[in-house]
Amino acid sequence: MAMISKPAVARMLALALCGSVALGCNRPKIGHPAGEIQVDIESSPTSTDPRFATDAISSRINELVFESLVKIGPDGQFVNDLAQSYERPDPKTLIFHLRHGVRFSDGRKLTARDIKFTYDSILDPDSMSPKRAGMKELASISAPDDYTIVMTTRHPYAPALEMAMQGIVPAGAPLPAAAMSAGPVGSGPFRMLSYKRDESVELARNPFHPAPPEAPGAILFKVVPDPTVRALELAEGQCDLSENNIEASVLPWLADHPELRVSNTPGTTYKYLMFNFRDPSLRDLRVRRAIAYAIDRQAIVTSVLHGTARVATGMLSPENWAYYGEVTDYGYDPAAACRLLDQAGYPARHDGMRNLRFEYKTTPEGARLAEVLQAMLKRVGITLNVRILEWATFYGDIQRGSFQLASLQWVGIDDPNFYYMTFDSSMTPPGMNRGYYSNPKMDALVRTGERTLDLAARRQIYQQVQMLAASDLPYVSLWWVDTVAVMNRSLSGFAPYPNGSLRSLADLTIARPGAIEEAARR
Amino acid sequence: MIWYVLRRLATLVPVALGVVTLTFALIHLVPGDPVVAMLGDTASPADIAGMRHRLGLDRPILVQYVDFLGGLAHGDLGESISYHQPVSRLIAERFPATLELAGAGLLVAMVIAFPLGFIAGAKPGSAGDVGSMGFAIVGISIPHIYLGPLLMIWFSLDLGLLPLTGRGGIPHLVLPAVTLGTALAAVLARMLRQSIIQVRDSDYMRTAVSKGLSPTLALFRHGLRNALTPVVTLLGLELGGLLTGALITEIIFSWPGLGRMLISAISARDYPLVEGAVLTFALTYVFVNMATDVVYALVDPRVSLR
Numbered sequence: 001m002a003m004i005s006k007p008a009v010a011r012m013l014a015l016a017l018c019g020s021v022a023l024g025c026n027r028p029k030i031g032h033p034a035g036e037i038q039v040d041i042e043s044s045p046t047s048t049d050p051r052f053a054t055d056a057i058s059s060r061i062n063e064l065v066f067e068s069l070v071k072i073g074p075d076g077q078f079v080n081d082l083a084q085s086y087e088r089p090d091p092k093t094l095i096f097h098l099r100h101g102v103r104f105s106d107g108r109k110l111t112a113r114d115i116k117f118t119y120d121s122i123l124d125p126d127s128m129s130p131k132r133a134g135m136k137e138l139a140s141i142s143a144p145d146d147y148t149i150v151m152t153t154r155h156p157y158a159p160a161l162e163m164a165m166q167g168i169v170p171a172g173a174p175l176p177a178a179a180m181s182a183g184p185v186g187s188g189p190f191r192m193l194s195y196k197r198d199e200s201v202e203l204a205r206n207p208f209h210p211a212p213p214e215a216p217g218a219i220l221f222k223v224v225p226d227p228t229v230r231a232l233e234l235a236e237g238q239c240d241l242s243e244n245n246i247e248a249s250v251l252p253w254l255a256d257h258p259e260l261r262v263s264n265t266p267g268t269t270y271k272y273l274m275f276n277f278r279d280p281s282l283r284d285l286r287v288r289r290a291i292a293y294a295i296d297r298q299a300i301v302t303s304v305l306h307g308t309a310r311v312a313t314g315m316l317s318p319e320n321w322a323y324y325g326e327v328t329d330y331g332y333d334p335a336a337a338c339r340l341l342d343q344a345g346y347p348a349r350h351d352g353m354r355n356l357r358f359e360y361k362t363t364p365e366g367a368r369l370a371e372v373l374q375a376m377l378k379r380v381g382i383t384l385n386v387r388i389l390e391w392a393t394f395y396g397d398i399q400r401g402s403f404q405l406a407s408l409q410w411v412g413i414d415d416p417n418f419y420y421m422t423f424d425s426s427m428t429p430p431g432m433n434r435g436y437y438s439n440p441k442m443d444a445l446v447r448t449g450e451r452t453l454d455l456a457a458r459r460q461i462y463q464q465v466q467m468l469a470a471s472d473l474p475y476v477s478l479w480w481v482d483t484v485a486v487m488n489r490s491l492s493g494f495a496p497y498p499n500g501s502l503r504s505l506a507d508l509t510i511a512r513p514g515a516i517e518e519a520a521r522r
Numbered sequence: 523m524i525w526y527v528l529r530r531l532a533t534l535v536p537v538a539l540g541v542v543t544l545t546f547a548l549i550h551l552v553p554g555d556p557v558v559a560m561l562g563d564t565a566s567p568a569d570i571a572g573m574r575h576r577l578g579l580d581r582p583i584l585v586q587y588v589d590f591l592g593g594l595a596h597g598d599l600g601e602s603i604s605y606h607q608p609v610s611r612l613i614a615e616r617f618p619a620t621l622e623l624a625g626a627g628l629l630v631a632m633v634i635a636f637p638l639g640f641i642a643g644a645k646p647g648s649a650g651d652v653g654s655m656g657f658a659i660v661g662i663s664i665p666h667i668y669l670g671p672l673l674m675i676w677f678s679l680d681l682g683l684l685p686l687t688g689r690g691g692i693p694h695l696v697l698p699a700v701t702l703g704t705a706l707a708a709v710l711a712r713m714l715r716q717s718i719i720q721v722r723d724s725d726y727m728r729t730a731v732s733k734g735l736s737p738t739l740a741l742f743r744h745g746l747r748n749a750l751t752p753v754v755t756l757l758g759l760e761l762g763g764l765l766t767g768a769l770i771t772e773i774i775f776s777w778p779g780l781g782r783m784l785i786s787a788i789s790a791r792d793y794p795l796v797e798g799a800v801l802t803f804a805l806t807y808v809f810v811n812m813a814t815d816v817v818y819a820l821v822d823p824r825v826s827l828r
Contacts, residue, residue: 054562125569130560132566133566199776222688229674232674232678238685238686240755344529392552430565
């Protein structure tokens with residue numbers, strides 16, 4: 001993967017890129033068939049079957065091919081998809097009434113039987129679907145008629161609608177899908193024409209799904225692992241759109257290109273610094289707070305990220321309905337950091353350093369941030385030993401809780417129940433509470449939040465959760481990453497989602513005369 | 523020569539055994555779990571255990587190793603964990619692209635190196651020599667990761683002559699091949715220059731010139747073949763570098779080769795695919811070295827293969 005993406009090389013290339021502008025870039029290009037757009041992606045989707053796909057790229061593409069009962073809209077709220085409406089007659093039951101006339105891309109009618117089959121095949125232990133664990137609260141699913149689905153949960157379960165975001169495949173779709181071929185058909189705006197792992201995924205319009213006039217007839221998702229090459233493909237006109245995978249340092253150069261438009265939208269991807277509470281010094285709240293005060297997050301956002309992020313107050317971004325921002329603020333204050341470290345029993349030596357040495361694990365892509373954090377912590381006397389690991393090794397260590405300090409990001413946080421997954425003391429590794437944070441008060445709050453269905457009451461609960469998280473500091477909230485899309489000016493109507501979804505590819509239009517007709521002839 | 527080739531082929535067995543044993547040990551030693559990579563964060567311990575059992579990863583490591591060797595003896599490299607396809611089929615699909623790239627890189631290297639080395643060696647100290655060796659220094663110094671995008675900027679972005687990425691005919695092959703072949707061209711050119719300088723001072727060259735041949739023609743007709751012997755040796759040795767260089771080049775140019783697949787397989791801890799791909803690269807290296815020895819004998823009649 002992007003193992004070769006070295007920041008220094010990227011900087012050198014940025015200079016070379018700027019130098020090449022003068023020579024002109026409007027030469028004839030090797031183009032695509034009219035009506036087809038190319039979207040560059042950084043890694044290959046791992047599965048074309050929505051019952052098995054868990055990685056972000058697979059999910060983004062599958063959202064265009066498969067529909068679900070409900071989906072997340074551009075404003076982060078649930079909206080109906082296959083469901084025309086839904087009701088919650090009691091705390092453990094959800095009843096969905098389906099739209100009529102929906103067809104899979106092969107012409108078959110989509111009915112409740114297909115939905116029940118999809119869920120049953122995930123819940124079948126033999127399927128080994130990675131989605132099964134996320135549906136452990138689902139007690140049963142039934143289809144009383146062709147247009148009604150009844151879901152019951154084991155307990156009153158507030159985030160139950162998240163389980164209704166599963167992409168639907170036709171009844172009888174075999175398990176497991178062969179990874180080298182196009183997956184099962186769906187009822188979404190596109191159908192999958194081909195899937196070449198590590199190369200490309202080609203989608204064409206689903207003839208049974210309405211499309212806006214002048215919409216692209218086909219989308220080629222091309223796997224381009226190198227970030228510099230993705231920028232070059234945009235500049236050359238080979239690629240029409242790239243989202244969240246262009247290096248910030250190259251964005252100004254692309255923005256100057258007359259044929260390109262850079263769109264910057266507030267995003268929900270949350271970047272954080274994680275502490276391991278099994279480390280005695282990091283268990284001390286004063287040390288964690290000192291580290292938070294020592295990091296100049298605004299300076300990093302401005303200079304390293306070129307303004308493509310917002311300093312975060314917590315896991316939930318302001319776009320989330322449960323967001324609460326009036327929490328303990330850790331503005332850059334090295335003097336406060338030094339005071340806290342003195343109080344914690346780590347006085348500065350004559351050279352300014354303290355008896356505090358931590359190991360910070362990261363990947364090659366995170367090396368630059370590691371250098372910045374190392375320099376900032378050194379200012380308050382903390383030594384940070386940076387260990388750069390290959391991704392699988394790094395991730396293996398994180399999942400086992402084998403680290404002192406590490407920074408990662410959470411993508412696609414929709415329901416605040418995510419706090420339960422990450423901060424409840426029962427969720428330590430192999431669960432997602434990898435820092436072994438434990439506070440009975442937090443446990444009580446997140447467990448109540450999971451069982452409370454009333455929205456106003458939930459909002460109150462998560463307000464307390466966010467205040468407690470900012471005060472206890474299991475994570476230092478770094479920033480929310482913006483959704484940055486670079487696209488050809490001939491495209492219009494693309495509305496970036498805060499969570500990075502590419503759903504609006506279905507609604508954009510291209511200003512090329514005759515494009516749709518030519519695509520249809522193909 | 524036939525006996526020599528057969529004997530060298532027989533040595534492939536211990537080489538292959540060594541490679542698979544080492545690869546098997548290393549990939550199992552490094553941290554990371556293919557099942558966790560596959561099932562993700564939310565998988566329950568029971569699901570993880572179930573998948574480990576299904577893939578046979580819960581068996582003792584020695585049993586897994588013996589099973590793998592048993593399959594290998596029957597030509598079965600197993601099934602890829604992440605691609606759900608037989609490893610041999612995946613290699614058959616991807617390796618031709620890597621060979622195509624490496625072959626083209628080799629060709630580019632020779633096309634650049636031979637004239638440059640000859641010009642530099644024929645008249646040491648001349649402008650041609652300085653220019654050729656200047657190229658060699660730049661070629662050796664510039665890494666693929668920098669040269670590739672620079673060529674893209676010049677030839678695709680600015681001049682619009684060649685496609686940026688992907689595989690599909692000669693136009694797509696040019697930039698990756700030049701990226702891959704430039705460093706090798708630089709090494710070969712320097713070696714050929716040195717070799718030609720040594721040859722041009724030999725007695726038989728003086729004899730040829732004294733009989734009326736021009737120095738350049740004498741060098742071309744009589745000296746070049748002798749000067750090529752160390753270059754051919756180097757070519758074989760450098761092939762390993764060409765194959766490993768292809769891994770990076772494949773990523774830069776989105777080239778669908780085995781190297782790129784190997785890197786994905788390492789990230790996913792896809793044990794069978796890593797073992798199969800590494801074995802393929804290793805055997806290719808051995809084959810090419812064997813071929814080099816044969817060519818060595820053809821180029822220099824004084825060398826006999828025993």
